[in-house]
Amino acid sequence: MKELETNDNGRRDFIKTVALATVATAACGTLASSCSSKVAANEKVKLLSPDGEIVEIDSSYLNYQEHLAIVSKLEARQGIAGKKFVMVVDLSRCKDARKCISACQKWHYRPEDREWLTVKLMRDSENAPPYWFPKQCFHCDNPPCVKVCPVDATYKRQDGLVLIDNERCIGCKFCMAACPYSTRVFNWNEPEMPFDIQHAVSNPETNIPAKVGTVEKCDFCPDRARVGLLPPCVEACPNGVFYYGDENEDTVSNGDETLGFKQLIKDRAGYRFMEELGTKPRVYYLPPKDRQFPVERGYENLPDKIKARYKDAMEGTEK
Amino acid sequence: MELNKYQQEAFDKQRPVIENFGKKTWAWTIFFMAWILLGGYALYLQITKGHGITGMRDNVVWGLYIANFIFFIGISYAGAVISGILHILKVEWRKPIIRIAEMITVIATIIGPVYILLCVGRLDRLHHLFIYPRLQSPITWDVLAISTYFTGSVIFLYLALIKDFAIYRDAKLNIPKWKQKLYKILAIGYRGTHSQNRHIRISTNLMAIMIVPLAIIVHSVLSWIFGMTLRPGWHSTIFGPYFVLAAIYSGTGVLIMAMWVYRKMYGLQSYLTDKHFIYLGYIMMVLGAGYGYFTFSEYLTGWFASEKWESEVLEKLFNPAKYGWWFLFANVAGILLPIVVVALPKTRTPNLIALVSLFMVIALWVKRYLIIVPTLESPLLPMQDTRIEYVKYTATWVEWALTFGGIATFFLFFTLMSKFVTVIPISEFANKGTTAEQPVLNENEIASA
Numbered sequence A: 001m002k003e004l005e006t007n008d009n010g011r012r013d014f015i016k017t018v019a020l021a022t023v024a025t026a027a028c029g030t031l032a033s034s035c036s037s038k039v040a041a042n043e044k045v046k047l048l049s050p051d052g053e054i055v056e057i058d059s060s061y062l063n064y065q066e067h068l069a070i071v072s073k074l075e076a077r078q079g080i081a082g083k084k085f086v087m088v089v090d091l092s093r094c095k096d097a098r099k100c101i102s103a104c105q106k107w108h109y110r111p112e113d114r115e116w117l118t119v120k121l122m123r124d125s126e127n128a129p130p131y132w133f134p135k136q137c138f139h140c141d142n143p144p145c146v147k148v149c150p151v152d153a154t155y156k157r158q159d160g161l162v163l164i165d166n167e168r169c170i171g172c173k174f175c176m177a178a179c180p181y182s183t184r185v186f187n188w189n190e191p192e193m194p195f196d197i198q199h200a201v202s203n204p205e206t207n208i209p210a211k212v213g214t215v216e217k218c219d220f221c222p223d224r225a226r227v228g229l230l231p232p233c234v235e236a237c238p239n240g241v242f243y244y245g246d247e248n249e250d251t252v253s254n255g256d257e258t259l260g261f262k263q264l265i266k267d268r269a270g271y272r273f274m275e276e277l278g279t280k281p282r283v284y285y286l287p288p289k290d291r292q293f294p295v296e297r298g299y300e301n302l303p304d305k306i307k308a309r310y311k312d313a314m315e316g317t318e319k
Numbered sequence B: 001m002e003l004n005k006y007q008q009e010a011f012d013k014q015r016p017v018i019e020n021f022g023k024k025t026w027a028w029t030i031f032f033m034a035w036i037l038l039g040g041y042a043l044y045l046q047i048t049k050g051h052g053i054t055g056m057r058d059n060v061v062w063g064l065y066i067a068n069f070i071f072f073i074g075i076s077y078a079g080a081v082i083s084g085i086l087h088i089l090k091v092e093w094r095k096p097i098i099r100i101a102e103m104i105t106v107i108a109t110i111i112g113p114v115y116i117l118l119c120v121g122r123l124d125r126l127h128h129l130f131i132y133p134r135l136q137s138p139i140t141w142d143v144l145a146i147s148t149y150f151t152g153s154v155i156f157l158y159l160a161l162i163k164d165f166a167i168y169r170d171a172k173l174n175i176p177k178w179k180q181k182l183y184k185i186l187a188i189g190y191r192g193t194h195s196q197n198r199h200i201r202i203s204t205n206l207m208a209i210m211i212v213p214l215a216i217i218v219h220s221v222l223s224w225i226f227g228m229t230l231r232p233g234w235h236s237t238i239f240g241p242y243f244v245l246a247a248i249y250s251g252t253g254v255l256i257m258a259m260w261v262y263r264k265m266y267g268l269q270s271y272l273t274d275k276h277f278i279y280l281g282y283i284m285m286v287l288g289a290g291y292g293y294f295t296f297s298e299y300l301t302g303w304f305a306s307e308k309w310e311s312e313v314l315e316k317l318f319n320p321a322k323y324g325w326w327f328l329f330a331n332v333a334g335i336l337l338p339i340v341v342v343a344l345p346k347t348r349t350p351n352l353i354a355l356v357s358l359f360m361v362i363a364l365w366v367k368r369y370l371i372i373v374p375t376l377e378s379p380l381l382p383m384q385d386t387r388i389e390y391v392k393y394t395a396t397w398v399e400w401a402l403t404f405g406g407i408a409t410f411f412l413f414f415t416l417m418s419k420f421v422t423v424i425p426i427s428e429f430a431n432k433g434t435t436a437e438q439p440v441l442n443e444n445e446i447a448s449a
């Protein structure tokens, strides 16, 4: 709890500094999405007020401590009251730039090739053109993984997130077999992490340090949401593919624009992937209509190692 | 304890087996120990280096180990169901074979769960299963079911052993002191009084009635680990009965093989007769037909409806370049062969029945593998953007070493057990006051054996 206070103070200080006290307290205090930020090269951070006003401030004002377990384990089980996190993925903008992947891996101190977020090359039917399909954990409302866990190590919170307590997980991998979306990854070997991260206090919200013999996956970055930041994948995407936000407040943001969640789904015919499985995902997709990039654009620039992963699918599309 | 004529005969026959260990047994023990040691080394590596040294990866999260787990729990049905049901039905000819059957049960139930532990990434946290139990999880059901089942089988085996222990205790066997003491303790003061007999009889009947449903629960729950998921090839309503039937089937096969080995090794032709092989062969044939029926309806419906994911798995099973040959083997050796061999009077001989049992048991092991791996290799989402080496599962030497280690443990336990107790129960031949004053066999049958 102490850390939490420090954090609140830090945020309050910063808010005062940018003299947005009244508007922004409401914004950052309650709404993660409208308090978006983008860390640019010159360490300036963009902030978005609910009125759509963009304010740029120095990032050092963001007095927020990376990867401190900011809540207790109990709170990490309960979740953030009043929230219902959602993500909307705009398939028409993705070109497999893979910036989301590297940002995610970096933020969580995971090696580049143990992705929590993958980009599939999807093709719905023979005559349908292929498209890139980024996929992270869907944080299902009826999660098959949670149902099967024998020790309650993976659980569903009131704010919709499905998290894993990797200090409780026994590594039976049942949840991996149960997840129909192959979302989860296992620490097959002793994970390599920086010394201080390895000895950080473990918390399901931060997901560090990784532990050998346990399961992990995309966590929707609740630690960042608590301090009003968007997940790294959302921030890093150069094309604004990911929108992250709160269903209760009906807003989602990709860092550049903040939109009404329901309106967005309505306007763009948003859908949930494999609705028929009954898992009720919290991630929505916008169909790949009017695509901004041809599929090959993403493929050409990939390193050979990554290219090899799509080889079969790519060959199928050229015919 | 006083022995009647038939008991004395059976005891004299088997007395040397439990009295001296013998060079041959030593050789086998050392041979099995060598395999177990290799398995132990593999286990040591797996624990110290992590599961990375197995072939399991993010897509195929389970492999050989789970196949072994299902397999061993399956063969444990020999004692539970076969001897349980035969006991309930009061089938007289069961008497010489029940001990072998129950030994299979207990030993296989010890080894089976070890394999599920081998899949667990954090063995140091196993106690979490008890301090944070979650009743909704099929794994918790498994833990409860298997431990109950194991306890039940041990009691069932022990109840049938008490009288024999008393016989060994009183027989002045030429054996070391500790062994004599052990027999004395295990015989728990059995003297053959009327009330003692009655208690044993009632308890055995109760256990026989309990063990059958328990066994059915165990394999059903086990099958639900797969059936409860949303994966093609697993998410099937018949998985419970399918697994149960396959388990009884493979248990019968192992029982026949064990009978064959003991008959050869200890010259027990007069007790384990041709009739036993033929009767168990009939049971095997019926079970094989049932199992074949389940297999057929499972794959026919999947293939006919050809839903996208289901057909992906089926394609892997039918394609000769993938698992096609294995699938064919599993069905020919696992279904057709035993039925044909038992059905034709010409081939209905102990040797051939034992041989097809061997094939059938191997085929059923292969089948378990084919249930696990192809499904895990066929996730709902296309398996792209995953490391190439994660796409297909190939077991590493570590997994094979532990597999053979487990099989060697099974044989070793068996060898040691048969040196400790007589594989043919002695006291079963004619209990005073029951109708079984006759031996199980008549003279003609002994001659033909």
Ligand code: SF4
Pocket (backbone or CB within 6 Å): A148, A149, A150, A151, A152, A153, A154, A164, A168, A169, A170, A171, A172, A173, A174, A175, A176, A214, A215
């Ligand atoms: S691997 Fe861990 S999180 Fe997954 S089901 Fe097993 S104990 Fe639960």
